[in-house]
Amino acid sequence: MTSVPTIWFDVEDLLHHFRSGMTRFSGIQRLAFEVYRAAENMEAGSGRVRFVRHGRDAEPRLVPVTWASLENRYRRSEAASVPSRRSAAAHTAEGGRPAGEAASGSAIVSEDVNARGGLPSAAATQARAIASLGEFGLALATHPAHKLAAAVGRAAARRAAAAALRSAVEEPGCSEPDFDGSAPISFEAEARPGDVLVALGSPWFMADYAKMVRWARDARRLRFVALMYDMVPANRPEWCHEGTVRTFRAWRDSVLPLSDLVLAISRNTAEEVRAWASRARIPLPGRVLPIPIGTGFSIDAKPAKPRPSGSAWPRNYVLFVSTLEARKNHALLVGVWRDLLDEERLGLRPTGSVPFLLFAGRVGWLVSDLLRQLENASWFDGRVQLIPDPTDAELAALYEGCLFSVFPSWHEGWGLPVSEALSLGVPVLCSSAGALPEAGGDLARYLDPGDAGAWRSAVAALIDSPGELASWRAKIRASFRPVPWSITAHAVLEAARSLA
Amino acid sequence: MIDSRTGSVPGPRVWADVEDLFHYASVNPRPSGIQRVAFAIQRNLQAALAGTTRLRFVRHAGNPPRLQEVCWADVENVFSGLSLGLDEAAPARNPADPPPAALPKSWPLEIRHHLGRAAFRMSPRLRDPLLRAWLLQKHAAEEFKAALQARRMQPAPAPLLPPESGPPIRAGDVFLVLGAPWVHADFGALLRSLREDHGMRIALLLYDLIPALRPEWCTRELVENFRAWLAETLPLSDVVLAISRHTAEEAEGWAARAGIRLAAPVRPIPIGTELAREAKSGSPHPPGLPRPGSYILYVSTLEARKNHALLLRVWRDLLDEEQRDQRPSGAVPDLVFAGRVGWLVSDLLQQLESASWFDGRVRLVRDPTDTELRALYEGCLFSLFPSWHEGWGLPVTEALALGIPVLCSSASGLPEAGQTLARYCDPGDTSGWHRAVAALLDDPGELAAWRSQIRSRFQPTSWSATGRAILDALCERPMDVPAEPPR
Numbered sequence: 008m009t010s011v012p013t014i015w016f017d018v019e020d021l022l023h024h025f026r027s028g029m030t031r032f033s034g035i036q037r038l039a040f041e042v043y044r045a046a047e048n049m050e051a052g053s054g055r056v057r058f059v060r061h062g063r064d065a066e067p068r069l070v071p072v073t074w075a076s077l078e079n080r081y082r083r084s085e086a087a088s089v090p091s092r093r094s095a096a097a098h099t100a101e102g103g104r105p106a107g108e109a110a111s112g113s114a115i116v117s118e119d120v121n122a123r124g125g126l127p128s129a130a131a132t133q134a135r136a137i138a139s140l141g142e143f144g145l146a147l148a149t150h151p152a153h154k155l156a157a158a159v160g161r162a163a164a165r166r167a168a169a170a171a172l173r174s175a176v177e178e179p180g181c182s183e184p185d186f187d188g189s190a191p192i193s194f195e196a197e198a199r200p201g202d203v204l205v206a207l208g209s210p211w212f213m214a215d216y217a218k219m220v221r222w223a224r225d226a227r228r229l230r231f232v233a234l235m236y237d238m239v240p241a242n243r244p245e246w247c248h249e250g251t252v253r254t255f256r257a258w259r260d261s262v263l264p265l266s267d268l269v270l271a272i273s274r275n276t277a278e279e280v281r282a283w284a285s286r287a288r289i290p291l292p293g294r295v296l297p298i299p300i301g302t303g304f305s306i307d308a309k310p311a312k313p314r315p316s317g318s319a320w321p322r323n324y325v326l327f328v329s330t331l332e333a334r335k336n337h338a339l340l341v342g343v344w345r346d347l348l349d350e351e352r353l354g355l356r357p358t359g360s361v362p363f364l365l366f367a368g369r370v371g372w373l374v375s376d377l378l379r380q381l382e383n384a385s386w387f388d389g390r391v392q393l394i395p396d397p398t399d400a401e402l403a404a405l406y407e408g409c410l411f412s413v414f415p416s417w418h419e420g421w422g423l424p425v426s427e428a429l430s431l432g433v434p435v436l437c438s439s440a441g442a443l444p445e446a447g448g449d450l451a452r453y454l455d456p457g458d459a460g461a462w463r464s465a466v467a468a469l470i471d472s473p474g475e476l477a478s479w480r481a482k483i484r485a486s487f488r489p490v491p492w493s494i495t496a497h498a499v500l501e502a503a504r505s506l507a
Numbered sequence: 508m509i510d511s512r513t514g515s516v517p518g519p520r521v522w523a524d525v526e527d528l529f530h531y532a533s534v535n536p537r538p539s540g541i542q543r544v545a546f547a548i549q550r551n552l553q554a555a556l557a558g559t560t561r562l563r564f565v566r567h568a569g570n571p572p573r574l575q576e577v578c579w580a581d582v583e584n585v586f587s588g589l590s591l592g593l594d595e596a597a598p599a600r601n602p603a604d605p606p607p608a609a610l611p612k613s614w615p616l617e618i619r620h621h622l623g624r625a626a627f628r629m630s631p632r633l634r635d636p637l638l639r640a641w642l643l644q645k646h647a648a649e650e651f652k653a654a655l656q657a658r659r660m661q662p663a664p665a666p667l668l669p670p671e672s673g674p675p676i677r678a679g680d681v682f683l684v685l686g687a688p689w690v691h692a693d694f695g696a697l698l699r700s701l702r703e704d705h706g707m708r709i710a711l712l713l714y715d716l717i718p719a720l721r722p723e724w725c726t727r728e729l730v731e732n733f734r735a736w737l738a739e740t741l742p743l744s745d746v747v748l749a750i751s752r753h754t755a756e757e758a759e760g761w762a763a764r765a766g767i768r769l770a771a772p773v774r775p776i777p778i779g780t781e782l783a784r785e786a787k788s789g790s791p792h793p794p795g796l797p798r799p800g801s802y803i804l805y806v807s808t809l810e811a812r813k814n815h816a817l818l819l820r821v822w823r824d825l826l827d828e829e830q831r832d833q834r835p836s837g838a839v840p841d842l843v844f845a846g847r848v849g850w851l852v853s854d855l856l857q858q859l860e861s862a863s864w865f866d867g868r869v870r871l872v873r874d875p876t877d878t879e880l881r882a883l884y885e886g887c888l889f890s891l892f893p894s895w896h897e898g899w900g901l902p903v904t905e906a907l908a909l910g911i912p913v914l915c916s917s918a919s920g921l922p923e924a925g926q927t928l929a930r931y932c933d934p935g936d937t938s939g940w941h942r943a944v945a946a947l948l949d950d951p952g953e954l955a956a957w958r959s960q961i962r963s964r965f966q967p968t969s970w971s972a973t974g975r976a977i978l979d980a981l982c983e984r985p986m987d988v989p990a991e992p993p994r
Contacts, residue, residue, distance in 0.1 A: 133651075136643035142636035245819065245858035245865075252861055286830065333854060338816070342935055345723070353760070373858060376811060376851040380723035383730065417820075457820060457937025 076188030200228030211258030237420030273442035303427030422446030678706030715898030799886030900924030
């Protein structure tokens with residue numbers, strides 16, 4: 008028995024992501040990877056930090072993978088996620104409408120819907136439906152096979168479609184074998200009783216995860232540590248897909264009671280885990296421990312100019328960096344900007360004095376009606392804009408050029424966009440909900456995400472007093488202290504080792 | 508003003524435009540709010556002026572446009588056909604509504620989930636045309652269905668009279684527009700011809716300027732039609748009426764910014780308290796509704812402008828308090844939405860679906876009949892109306908008329924409708940609504956006092972007051988009905 012247990016990071020969820028063919032990583036995956044990297048760097052060569060994937064057979068089994076192969080594969084995905092590789096036509100199609108709203112179902116036909124009714128109109132709609140199907144066929148025929156595979160998602164359908172298309176469309180180098188990365192060691196030989204299995208990612212889509220944990224615990228005598236990001240799918244199911252709600256709840260109910268230690272990305276999340284356990288009368292075997300979180304991802308990126316496919320960014324803008332989804336409360340800002348622009352229109356503010364509002368992020372779920380409203384209002388004559396799928400470099404440039412940033416989310420387990428903005432010296436008007444005050448500390452300023460009037464006053468006050476804004480900026484630059492990911496990794500390793 | 512002794516009515520002859528009602532009825536199975544109000548006014552004018560030749564009803568068509576007189580019975584028939592549809596027809600989607608993007612609910616959850624994920628991951632190059640094809644196909648199917656239905660329902664079009672046998676219009680007669688005529692192409696040409704060729708005066712009733720001022724809640728087509736219509740119609744109108752001071756101010760502001768000089772200030776008119784309903788007080792309680800006393804009620808079409816989303820956040824917070832034992836278990840009443848499912852709410856409905864309708868604590872009574880609405884009002888603890896924008900607020904006056912407390916949005920024309928008897932919250936202030944609802948739940952005595960205050964003090968407005976105000980305006984005489992509601 009050695010005194011220091013080995014920490015086995017379960018990276019199966021990351022491998023699942025590779026297999027799905029998606030290029031863009033979620034915040035959870037990026038955070039987990041930063042911690043893996045920092046932990047690996049801290050322990051390089053000691054063999055006390057290792058990575059495992061799941062076996063491919065029915066019985067639970069863990070297979071070590073090498074850090075080098077994992078990192079290599081991750082970087083390749085990262086490089087592939089640069090959106091400028093994507094078709095520019097998809098962004099600027101249909102007369103230069105702001106890009107991104109195409110992802111929302113009803114926005115796609117916003118102009119196509121004919122209110123007049125009647126048979127001729129129905130026939131015209133039918134013809135357009137057929138034309139769109141033709142367009143789809145054309146896009147399909149010219150599409151790289153692995154991207155189609157990504158679209159289909161499920162493994163079986165993916166393999167069938169990829170095979171069918173590979174024969175139909177020759178595009179060398181576009182298909183890739185499943186990531187394996189197996190290390191030349193066996194888990195059975197290396198893992199010792201008292202070692203710790205740590206799940207930092209998002210493994211709750213794995214239906215039999217509890218079975219794996221029980222096997223590791225009971226057959227292999229390992230401890231188990233899970234990291235919780237938030238309890239949103241359970242506590243606020245209205246912001247999630249129905250399927251996510253079910254799988255998350257099942258995972259929480261079956262896996263958390265097996266955890267020797269539950270880590271949380273904030274005190275707020277730790278509190279929510281404890282509250283759930285006490286309400287559900289589930290005695291957690293170990294503590295619930297908040298850990299410090301690194302400052303961000305995009306802070307190292309060099310600012311980049313707008314990509315050629317996009318129109319130029321406006322000069323004078325307020326920035327909201329976030330996936331567009333209902334929980335993020337973009338609707339509040341749309342209302343605030345509408346009121347400010349009304350004041351401009353009514354002559355209560357000088358024309359052009361209201362800055363642009365830029366949403367930067369992926370178009371997510373439960374926002375199709377919001378996008379449609381923006382579309383109906385012609386994006387407030389362009390004063391509200393969407394920068395879809397920004398790269399880290401574009402984000403850095405967007406932060407650099409903004410007046411200030413806003414983050415009105417209804418709930419966050421932490422708030423990486425807030426700490427990232429602060430690290431770049433950018434003031435943040437921030438929601439006071441969830442863990443956001445922990446992420447923003449005393450450098451962000453906080454508002455009730457349910458009080459549109461307060462946001463309007465705060466935004467107006469900042470627009471009207473550039474001096475105040477400048478001094479806030481200076482204060483942030485002078486006093487923000489970034490948190491390196493090694494601090495997070497250190498906290499994870501310490502906590503896991505304390506279980507032995 | 509009508510002389511009650513002789514029944515004689517001074518002033519010009521009035522030609523009420525009912526073309527839009529006939530047009531509307533040919534494509535819709537149910538009356539819109541505007542059609543209901545316009546009909547209530549027309550019915551009152553008809554009753555007031557019965558036996559005189561002062562009020563006629565006309566349709567119009569053609570190029571150059573011609574008027575065709577229709578009798579009141581025809582108007583009544585068309586409208587009652589619509590009203591019947593209210594209870595009998597399947598819940599109809601406004602053809603202007605976009606098709607819902609969601610997959611059919613009848614499909615198994617697993618399949619919807621996986622298809623949703625697949626679409627989410629798909630490259631936009633593939634996804635967009637596929638999604639568009641899917642939506643357009645659904646829409647085409649619905650259009651075909653609606654078109655065939657409309658064919659069956661449409662009354663046989665009467666042949667238009669040739670110009671020489673058209674109605675005998677005299678100079679100084681009034682063309683009264685009470686409905687929603689922005690659906691007609693060439694409405695401006697009609698008004699010009701009536702003014703210039705026949706010497707008629709044009710009177711127009713405005714409900715709200717939402718398509719012009721808040722385009723986000725309207726289809727682009729409506730926004731464009733309405734703005735063009737407004738810009739063309741306002742300069743041609745001799746009398747512009749509005750259903751509230753708020754709408755009057757918005758119209759004057761809009762005209763000023765558009766550089767349009769109005770012939771006279773926009774006149775607000777009083778609006779009747781209640782639309783005619785089939786339900787009578789004391790009718791037997793319809794089955795299947797939430798238990799009386801167990802819920803708080805929001806009667807409204809579900810659409811983005813109506814701000815149902817705010818109430819979801821309020822209820823989530825209240826239910827959280829219950830869960831954290833800050834309120835006794837079950838102390839939070841259910842939230843009941845009653846109305847048609849309109850548009851820009853597919854995400855809202857999906858949110859409710861994901862949250863299992865807050866474990867059943869939020870309910871939607873779809874397409875309630877008049878009888879059910881009455882029973883819902885009578886059984887509620889109190890009612891809510893958090894809408895972002897209304898020209899007036901008939902649901903508010905209707906609730907007050909039944910003695911029901913209304914926690915109401917402070918926006919737009921609503922405070923005029925609710926006067927001092929409703930209580931007001933900022934529709935953008937979720938926390939303010941939370942506090943107000945919680946306070947009422949925590950103090951049943953206060954709620955009872957509010958209720959009895961409404962019952963003792965509410966003064967209904969009759970539709971004849973509306974009719975009188977309109978006739979006064981047409982006679983260019985001062986109104987004897989105060990436009991200012993008591994403060």
